[in-house]
Amino acid sequence: MGDAFTPVKKDRFSFGLWTVGNVGRDPFGDPVRKAIPPTRIVQQLSRLGAWGINLHDNDLVPIDASAAQRNKIVKDFKKALKDYDMVVPMATTNTFSHPVFKDGGFTSNDPKVRAYGLQKIMRSIDLGVELGASTYVFWGGREGAECNVSKDPVEAVKRYRDGINYLCRYVRDQKYKLRFAMEAKPNEPRADLYFPTTGHYLAFIETLDYPAMVGVNPEVAHESMAGLNFHHGVAQAMDAGKLFHIDLNDQRFGRYDQDFRFGSEDYKNAFLLVRLLEDNRYRGPKHFDAHAYRTEDEKGVWDFALGCMRTYNILREKARRFRQDDEIQGILNEISNQNPEFEKHLGSYSRKKAQALKRVRFNIDAMGSVGSRYEQLDQLLAELLLGVR
Numbered sequence: 001m002g003d004a005f006t007p008v009k010k011d012r013f014s015f016g017l018w019t020v021g022n023v024g025r026d027p028f029g030d031p032v033r034k035a036i037p038p039t040r041i042v043q044q045l046s047r048l049g050a051w052g053i054n055l056h057d058n059d060l061v062p063i064d065a066s067a068a069q070r071n072k073i074v075k076d077f078k079k080a081l082k083d084y085d086m087v088v089p090m091a092t093t094n095t096f097s098h099p100v101f102k103d104g105g106f107t108s109n110d111p112k113v114r115a116y117g118l119q120k121i122m123r124s125i126d127l128g129v130e131l132g133a134s135t136y137v138f139w140g141g142r143e144g145a146e147c148n149v150s151k152d153p154v155e156a157v158k159r160y161r162d163g164i165n166y167l168c169r170y171v172r173d174q175k176y177k178l179r180f181a182m183e184a185k186p187n188e189p190r191a192d193l194y195f196p197t198t199g200h201y202l203a204f205i206e207t208l209d210y211p212a213m214v215g216v217n218p219e220v221a222h223e224s225m226a227g228l229n230f231h232h233g234v235a236q237a238m239d240a241g242k243l244f245h246i247d248l249n250d251q252r253f254g255r256y257d258q259d260f261r262f263g264s265e266d267y268k269n270a271f272l273l274v275r276l277l278e279d280n281r282y283r284g285p286k287h288f289d290a291h292a293y294r295t296e297d298e299k300g301v302w303d304f305a306l307g308c309m310r311t312y313n314i315l316r317e318k319a320r321r322f323r324q325d326d327e328i329q330g331i332l333n334e335i336s337n338q339n340p341e342f343e344k345h346l347g348s349y350s351r352k353k354a355q356a357l358k359r360v361r362f363n364i365d366a367m368g369s370v371g372s373r374y375e376q377l378d379q380l381l382a383e384l385l386l387g388v389r
Contacts, residue, residue: 014052091128
């Protein structure tokens with residue numbers, strides 16, 4: 001028997017094959033765990049209450065697999081999905097591991113590499129659609145530079161745009177029901193990446209041939225690496241109608257991409273994110289792009305996966321209590337209902353409204369002397385998160 005925080009399918013939690021399948025390798029150390037077969041990952045995640053499994057093409061099918069090998073692997077994987085009531089909501093392509101992509105896939109200076117990248121992505125899109133994916137994520141892990149005189153950044157952005165436009169047309173031509181989500185990151189593995197934040201991608205999307213079919217996939221760790229407030233970026237994506245997918249994990253500021261268990265480092269910001277998603281009725285996948293500590297064996301991997309989902313559900317319950325706390329809501333209502341008679345001066349512009357507003361006399365010294373009660377509100381939040389209210 002589980003408790004109120006035990007994950008279930010309707011929570012729409014998903015993981016990547018590369019997340020729970022992470023073998024603990026890092027730049028300074030060899031693997032510490034054996035690779036877990038994809039079918040076993042599907043089985044175990046389903047037993048823990050997960051709903052979906054996501055993948056890069058080569059997480060499932062080795063890059064050098066023959067057609068016969070590819071078909072056998074995909075057949076077995078599809079059977080596991082059916083047997084364990086799991087879905088593939090999102091797929092993506094690995095255009096960063098093989099040495100051929102050392103200068104990028106979309107933005108490489110070599111047109112032969114860019115052509116191979118498009119070929120690989122089209123085949124990966126075919127695989128994702130075959131497995132049932134409705135969202136396709138693009139993370140430009142090698143789309144950047146160390147030697148910044150090696151590429152014209154304006155030309156690099158044009159190459160990226162040409163690639164996404166090409167693939168949008170491919171999806172439309174194949175009549176696939178698929179939309180794209182762009183994933184930002186400021187640096188690593190390259191020194192500088194071309195689209196470092198979600199805001200950069202929101203601007204880029206509006207320059208595409210089919211902007212309606214392209215959104216974003218913000219990741220907690222990636223925005224945190226840039227020192228940004230993650231839930232503000234997510235809110236902007238929501239406001240733009242572009243939050244197609246989201247990657248949940250955790251991160252210490254000023255570090256490399258750590259991909260810690262969701263909520264393991266910053267409970268307050270994790271709460272703010274969960275509250276934002278729940279209050280705005282986000283119904284997309286809640287994907288955990290994270291992995292277990294390098295200290296763990298396979299049992300620890302499943303502890304990690306369950307922990308991600310439980311933490312989200314615990315914070316969802318905290319968000320519910322926040323909404324129902326009379327003292328907290330009383331302060332919020334007071335804050336949001338100040339001077340309602342001035343609402344008539346705001347909103348859409350008209351000449352009449354502007355002239356009326358110009359005649360209003362404001363006592364700015366009196367206005368500036370009014371306290372906001374934010375200290376009290378923030379302390380009440382702290383007490384709620386710490387479990388004393």
